[in-house]
Amino acid sequence: MSPRRPHRPQAAGARTGARTVSEAAPRSGTVVESYGRRVIVRADETGERLACKLRGRRLEVVAGDRVVLQPESAHEGAWLVQDRLPRRNVLLRTDSRGLDESIAANLDQLGVVVAPRPNCDPFIVDRYFAGAGYAGIPPLLILNKEDLLGGADDGGPDFGFVEIYRRIGIPVEQVSAKKGTGLERLIERLRGKRTLLAGQSGVGKSSLTNALCGDAWRATSELSTGSGEGRHTTVASAIVQLAWGELADSPGVRDYAPPVVDAKDVQAGFVEIAERAAGCRFQDCLHVREPQCAVQAAVATGEIDPRRHESYQRLLNLNRQLDEKRGWRA
Ligand code: GDP
Ligand code: ZN
Numbered sequence: 001m002s003p004r005r006p007h008r009p010q011a012a013g014a015r016t017g018a019r020t021v022s023e024a025a026p027r028s029g030t031v032v033e034s035y036g037r038r039v040i041v042r043a044d045e046t047g048e049r050l051a052c053k054l055r056g057r058r059l060e061v062v063a064g065d066r067v068v069l070q071p072e073s074a075h076e077g078a079w080l081v082q083d084r085l086p087r088r089n090v091l092l093r094t095d096s097r098g099l100d101e102s103i104a105a106n107l108d109q110l111g112v113v114v115a116p117r118p119n120c121d122p123f124i125v126d127r128y129f130a131g132a133g134y135a136g137i138p139p140l141l142i143l144n145k146e147d148l149l150g151g152a153d154d155g156g157p158d159f160g161f162v163e164i165y166r167r168i169g170i171p172v173e174q175v176s177a178k179k180g181t182g183l184e185r186l187i188e189r190l191r192g193k194r195t196l197l198a199g200q201s202g203v204g205k206s207s208l209t210n211a212l213c214g215d216a217w218r219a220t221s222e223l224s225t226g227s228g229e230g231r232h233t234t235v236a237s238a239i240v241q242l243a244w245g246e247l248a249d250s251p252g253v254r255d256y257a258p259p260v261v262d263a264k265d266v267q268a269g270f271v272e273i274a275e276r277a278a279g280c281r282f283q284d285c286l287h288v289r290e291p292q293c294a295v296q297a298a299v300a301t302g303e304i305d306p307r308r309h310e311s312y313q314r315l316l317n318l319n320r321q322l323d324e325k326r327g328w329r330a
Contacts, residue, residue, distance in 0.1 A: 026082065031065045031105075034236040039081060041067060042241070055080040062090070063237035063248055064105040064194060089135045091196060092259040093252050098326035100259045103252040104196050104237045107137050111190075113199030113208060114162075115145040121200065122161050124256070126311040128198050129170070130269025131258035139170050140189060142197075144204040147176040164305045168272045177207035187212070187244055194239065194246040198253035213240055213247060258315070260322045270312045272304050288313060 032049065033040040039061055041050045052069060054061065059081065061067060066085040072078040090105040110132040114120045125141070132139045143162055166172050173189055175182035190212075199205045237250035258269060264284055267274045273287060279294030280287065287295035287309075298304040 027069045027079075028085075029067060029069060030239075031061050031063050031067055031081075032241070033238040034062050034065075036236060039067075041069060041079070041081065043069075050079050052079040052081045055082050059084060060102060062102045062104050063239045063250070064107060066106065089137050091131060091135050091137060093131065094257050094259045094322055096325075098260055098322035098324075101252060102236075103250045104239075104248045106194065107135075107196050107248065108193035109140050109190070109195040110137050111140040111142050111195045111197045113142045113144050113197060113203045113205050115143070115203040116148045116159060117145065118200070118202045120161070120203075122307060123311050123314060124200055125165075126270070126308065127256055127258055127315065128253070129165075130266070130315055131256065133269040133271060133274075134258055134261060134265070137196075140195070141165050141170050141172045142186065142199075142208070143172060143174045144177055144208055146174045146182060147179050149174075161307070164308060167305075168308075175208065177204045177211045180211060183211060190245045190247070192245055194248060196248040196250070196253065198256065201254065209247060209249065213242055257318060257322070260319055260326060263316060263319065266312065266316050266319055269315065270308060272298075272308065273312055276304070286316065288316070 027043055027045065027050075029041040029043040029050065031039045032042045037054050039052050039054065041052050042048070043050055050069065052067075053072070055070070061081060061084050065087065067081045068083040068085065069079045070082040072080045087105045089107060091103045091107060091110065092100050093103055094100055110128060112125055112128045114125060129139045141162065143159065149159060162172055171189065173182060173186045175186050177183075197205055197209065236252065237248060239246050239248045261268070263286060267277055267287065273295050276294045276298055277285065277287070279297075280290065281292035282290055285293050285295070287293050290296075295304060295309070299306055299309045
């Protein structure tokens with residue numbers, strides 16, 4: 001099947017046999033599934049899902065990337081990703097060797113899912129929010145399994161730490177994927193946006209995705225089933241388009257560590273620390289042991305939560321360790 005004729009004037013003239021170039025003129029689209037060198041692109045004009053290969057080894061694309069496609073001359077109906085258009089943002093992670101990896105691009109929101117059980121590690125939550133902060137992606141906290149909160153017989157899991165996120169301006173939505181409660185309010189938060197969902201395993205991310213998307217998820221993405229296209233290749237990231245917005249998913253958000261940055265930029269991942277840094281005596285203050293530090297002063301008065309400050313210091317250390325590993329390789 002040859003691609004549908006785009007509604008635009010014919011591009012540079014030459015005829016190739018019976019087919020004119022215009023029949024297969026360049027097209028643009030959004031990457032909705034990425035398997036390393038192979039991707040699925042949703043074409044702008046027709047909404048078709050086109051299986052494409054990447055042209056050249058240096059091109060790197062992930063779900064959410066805007067791309068330009070060219071027909072692959074040797075195979076009719078096959079497309080090559082020619083180019084990646086500039087990104088509005090990209091969520092990066094670092095692997096254990098300190099190397100950056102892109103997870104997904106052009107996101108409107110990072111939704112971090114937590115639950116009363118399994119026990120939530122707030123340091124992991126802070127690492128997600130730090131990665132989003134580095135990339136300039138607005139955060140959202142989704143507290144799942146609200147049906148387990150404050151139950152008479154369950155000893156009442158402590159969710160006080162959620163309050164700290166509310167205080168620093170992160171929106172919090174409380175839901176139960178199992179009971180279906182809170183989903184409408186959550187959908188209002190997701191409406192018109194592309195949201196990447198992240199979270200520790202067991203928090204109910206798949207249950208929540210299923211509750212929000214129904215069959216749309218499994219029908220369009222091999223991420224959750226490991227079948228088809230995905231079986232023999234590593235899925236980097238995928239996006240599902242729904243009536244009210246888009247959800248993105250990636251195995252890259254498991255075991256997440258933000259990319260390595262300059263030590264002085266780690267604070268960009270902690271909004272309440274970054275906004276006080278201007279009050280420190282030293283411009284390059286890392287807010288750890290420096291004198292006349294506005295951040296340490298705010299920790300002392302309780303304006304900054306000590307646990308968040310501790311988390312910041314842990315990320316500062318992790319950042320240094322990963323940076324050293326990276327240095328050894330270079
Ligand atoms: P994932 O690893 O984050 O994808 O988590 P799953 O979706 O596989 O869910 C992990 C476990 O939590 C499963 O046993 C789910 O049935 C359970 N679960 C998910 N959502 C809820 C919820 O809202 N309430 C309760 N009580 N259990 C849930
Ligand atoms: Zn300081």
